[in-house]
Amino acid sequence: MISTGKGGVGKTTTISTLATMMAKEGKRVLVFDTDPSMNLAMTLGIPYQNTPTITEHKEEISEELDDMDEENVMAVGKNILDNYSKINKDGIRIIIMGAIPEEGNGCLCSAVAIVKILMNYVDSDRCPETYDAIFVDSQAGPEILGRGLAKDFDCNLIMTEPTPKSAEVSKQVASLAKRLGITMNLLVINKSEREDDIRKVAELVGLDPENAARIRYDHSVIDADWNNECLLDTYPECDAIKDIFAIKNKLESIKR
Numbered sequence: 706m707i708s709t710g711k712g713g714v715g716k717t718t719t720i721s722t723l724a725t726m727m728a729k730e731g732k733r734v735l736v737f738d739t740d741p742s743m744n745l746a747m748t749l750g751i752p753y754q755n756t757p758t759i760t761e762h763k764e765e766i767s768e769e770l771d772d773m774d775e776e777n778v779m780a781v782g783k784n785i786l787d788n789y790s791k792i793n794k795d796g797i798r799i800i801i802m803g804a805i806p807e808e809g810n811g812c813l814c815s816a817v818a819i820v821k822i823l824m825n826y827v828d829s830d831r832c833p834e835t836y837d838a839i840f841v842d843s844q845a846g847p848e849i850l851g852r853g854l855a856k857d858f859d860c861n862l863i864m865t866e867p868t869p870k871s872a873e874v875s876k877q878v879a880s881l882a883k884r885l886g887i888t889m890n891l892l893v894i895n896k897s898e899r900e901d902d903i904r905k906v907a908e909l910v911g912l913d914p915e916n917a918a919r920i921r922y923d924h925s926v927i928d929a930d931w932n933n934e935c936l937l938d939t940y941p942e943c944d945a946i947k948d949i950f951a952i953k954n955k956l957e958s959i960k961r
Contacts, residue, residue, distance in 0.1 A: 706956065707841040709882075710864035711874040715895040716740075718926060718936065719864060720842045721748040722949045723956070725937050728795040732837035735827065737820060739802040745842045746801055749793045750935065757789045758803025759819050782826020785819065786834075798836075860889040860959060865910070867894050867902040872909040879910050889959055892917040893952060918955060920948040 708716040720736065728734045738745035746756050790800045802820060820841075826832055827839065841858070861882045865875040875892065882890050892912050894902045897919040907914040923945035929936040937946060 706839070706860045706862055707843055707858045708862045708864055709843050709878045711866070711871045714864040714866050714871060715920065715926075716862075716864045717744045717748055717842055718930075719862070719893065719895065719920070719949060719952075720840050721745060722937055722946070723953050724749070724797050724838070724840050725795055725935065726950060726953050727838050728797045729937075733835065734797045735836045735839045736797055736799050737802065737823075737839075737841040738799065739820060739841055739843050746791070746799050747933075748935075749795075749797055749799055751791050751793050751799060756791050756799070756801050758801045759785070759789060760803035762789065778822050779826055779829065779831045781819070782823045782829075783831070785823045786826065786832070858887070860891055860956060861887050862956075863890055863892045863910070863912075865892065865894055865906060867897050867899070867906055869909065872906050875906075875910045879912055890916060891952075891956065891959070894919040896920070896922045898922050918948070918952050920945055920952070 708720050710716055717740070724734045724736050736745065736749070746752070785800065786798075790798050792798050800820075800823070824839075827834075827836065839858075861878070863875050863878050863882075865871045879890055879892075890912060892907055892910055894906045894917065897903075898921070900919075903917045903919050904914050907917040921944040923943050925940040925943040926936060926945050928934075929939050932939075936943070940946060
């Protein structure tokens with residue numbers, strides 16, 4: 706599953722909480738952080754300063770990204786999984802794409818290509834580990850879809866706030882996802898204070914309200930972030946956690 710949407714809509718909090726819920730249930734979970742801000746690892750308890758990133762080491766990982774045969778693709782994928790990932794206390798394996806390492810080097814395309822190589826490896830018989838859930842926390846906006854990464858996923862979790870500006874970005878994401886052939890798009894309206902937000906925002910985005918859910922505005926999310934605490938561990942009964950748990954069940958029912 707990939708999470709897309711406007712910056713600041715809660716992609717990282719939602720993905721990290723979903724991943725942690727599943728990991729605590731005994732599922733094997735792999736998480737990619739493709740957002741250059743690199744907040745996901747820290748949210749999952751691993752300081753990004755202590756985590757090797759793909760962009761920082763992309764020349765070491767592979768000097769030849771084009772025209773690689775299957776053996777090289779598998780070798781690069783194994784190298785990334787073995788040497789450029791960390792496992793947190795809940796058993797979640799985390800891989801960080803990272804920020805642009807050099808001033809003036811504004812393209813992350815080659816790093817995204819490496820992520821796609823890793824996805825091919827993880828999905829192959831050559832990978833010794835089988836994952837029950839794979840999440841990608843994308844950078845803000847629809848650009849990750851334009852790079853073709855998201856088309857390989859079962860579900861696109863479109864995160865939005867209940868505002869017209871945020872919904873407009875989600876509309877672009879939904880439209881691009883449709884053109885890429887992504888059949889399942891789940892709209893999540895975060896920081897919602899009205900039950901009617903599902904119908905109103907789904908209409909703005911152009912999706913069926915049946916494929917939408919809401920996460921209620923909850924100050925516990927801010928408190929946990931401010932105190933550098935895991936929301937699920939600190940406020941397990943808060944409204945946001947209850948709503949994200951319902952989203953988890955919805956995603957798992959879609960998968961079945």
